[in-house]
Amino acid sequence: MRKKMPKAPVSVAAAIAISLLASPAQSFASPAPPADPTAQTARQPLERQVLAANDGWASLEAGTTGGSAAMEERIYDVSSRTELLVALASGAEPKIIRVHGDIAANTTPDGLPISCEDYAAGTGFxxxxxLYDFDPARYGTAKAPAGPQESARRLAATRQAATIRWDIPSNTTIVGAGPDSSITGAALRINAARNVIFRNLTVRDAADCFPSWDPTDGATGNWNSEYDLLQIINGSQHVWVDHSHFTDAPNLDTAQPSYFxxxxxxxDGAVDVTNGSDLVTMSYNRFSDHDKLLLIGSTDSTSRGDAGKLRVTIHHNVFENVGQRxxxxxxxxxxxxxxxxxTSSTSAVPYGYTLGAGVESHLHAEANAFTLPAGIPLGSLIGYFKGKVITTSGNTVNGKIVDLRAAYNxxxxxxxxxxxxxxxxPVxxxxVNAAQAxxxxxxNATGPVFTAGDAH
Incomplete structure (x- = not known):
């Protein structure tokens, strides 16, 4: 009998406190991989499958097995925020979490919706x-906001973060129980964890209620939001993200107002890999209607432990109407x-670039297909961010082989x-299929397509 999470109410504070109990040392304890991951994956149901041998950087060393070895009592079926938080907080022993239906993050423990106004209530924000206090015409552009309204904004933002920021611990497989399983409004993190499988889920709209204004960001200042749909951070390793869908829809940034x-x-991001994380494979996912997609690397400095890490494989994904990164x-x-x-001619997300070559980056782009409307220059497919090298081979644009590096140069x-x-x-x-194919x-092969319990 699979474990069904209890319906008893759990306070937000208690659920979050429980989630902090696992120490970093516990979170990095990994089970031994099966003798033949490829053979086992072929005959196991979805939630028991592991990453196949040689399938990207996450297959290196002991591979990525997630919670595939979980005992029956550590299989959790969840359909609410409270149930999911309790399952995530159940320690670093192998576990399987199956998500049923949609789980909304901006809710109380009893499932009532929480609005941005609710988070701000009582803070003074x-x-x-x-907008009045920090109007550049009044406040200037030389320093970051400071004062009562900025303090109130931070307090309101802290309330939202405590509600929607959820950590996935080591040795976990989290899967959608069906192709319609989803998580809405959460800022999911794989944080100082190892050996995680994330599959068959739609993750949407991790909207920040309280973006911060930074007049010193760029030539004219920028609004900055806090949350990614999924962060892989702080030295996390061996992560497989597969057959999932990451999107802002229906709450697109282009529908938001402009200020200043x-x-x-x-x-912010869709799936970011930063702060010394390593050995990640992303396969057969769909990314749509989102601006800043995949940031790999924290800053241009080596202070975050990124040098020698950040080994990531991205294969057989669809990126539809996305802006950059x-x-x-x-x-x-x-x-x-x-x-x-x-990129469609009617995309609501303005196109910037696709492949960003940053400091000390070693990006190998091979046999990818680009479908573009007229008006996007070939040279814009690569973005320059102080990188020195890039490999591009066998890529097509609208069905024709194009040397992307030569077009950029x-x-x-x-x-x-x-x-x-x-x-x-890469080995x-x-x-590897021809780009034309x-x-x-x-x-019809990307995003959530499976039903938990089935073998594929």
């Missing part, structure tokens, strides 16, 4: 007053192959030219 001449952006890389060895990047100034990267070559790969191959 007022958006209209905040800048978009009031309420979303697909991915943007610092320091890491990142293998990007057999993905389909689609033809449009870039001399000081921003990118050389070919001869320092490494941990499943079958990728659109048809992935047409």
């Amino acid at each position: 007022s958006l209209s007053q905040y 001449g800048r978009p009031y952006q309420v979303h 697909a991915p943007r890389v610092r320091f890491g060895q990142v293998d990007v192959y057999n993905n389909h990047f689609i 033809a449009a870039a100034p001399v000081e921003k030219q990118l050389e070919a990267d001869d320092t490494w070559a 941990l790969r499943t079958q 990728v659109p048809a191959l992935l047409a």
Whole structure:
């Protein structure tokens, strides 16, 4: 009999407190992998499957097995925020969590919705007053906001963070019980954890109720939001993200107002890998209607422990109507192959670039397909962020092979030219398909498609 989570109310504070009990040492205890992951995956139900051998960086060393070895009493069926928090807080021993239906993050323990106004109640925060106090015409542009309204904004933001920021511990498999399983409004984290499988889930709209204004960010200032749909942070390792869908829809940033001449952006990243995390495979996911997709690497400094880490494989995913960072890389060895990047002429998300070459990045982009409307220059598919090298081979744009690096260099100034990267070559790969075949191959193959309990 599978364990069904209790319906008894659990306070928000208690649930969050329980989630902090596992120490970092506990979270890094990994079970031994099965003798033959490939064979086992082929015959196991969804929640018992493990990452196949040679399937990207997450298959290195002991591989990624998640909670596949969980005992029957550590299989949790959850359909509410309270049930999910209790399951996540149940320690680092192998566990399986199956999500049924949609779980809304901005809710009370009893399931009542929490609005942005509810988080702000009693803090003294007022958006209209905040805009008045920090209007650049009045406050200036030389320093970050400080004062009663900024303090109130921070307090309200802390309340939301305590409600929606959830950590997935080591040795966990979390899967959608069906193709309609989803989590809405949560800022999920794999935080100083190891050996996590995340599959078959739609994750949407981790909207920040209280974006911060920074007049010193860029030439004209920017609004910055706090939450990613999924963060892989603080030295986390061996993570497999598969057959999931990450989106802002229906609450797109383009529907938000502008203040101080800048978009009031309420979303940050989709899946970010930062702060020395390592050995990640992302496969057969769908990313749609989101601006800042995949940030790999924390800062241009080595202070976050990123150097020598951030090894990530991104293969057989669909990116549809996304803006930038697909991915943007610092320091890491990142293998990007057999993905389909689609931008429609009616996209609500403005297109910026796809592949971002940052400081000490080693990005290998091979056999990807780009479907683009007229008006997007070939040279804009690569973005320059102080990188020196990039590998691009066998990629197509609208069905035709294009040398993406050559197209970028033809449009870039001399000081921003990118050389070919001869320092490494990816070897941990499943079958590499010709780029011309990728659109048809992935047409109905990405995002949540499974039912838990079935073998695939």
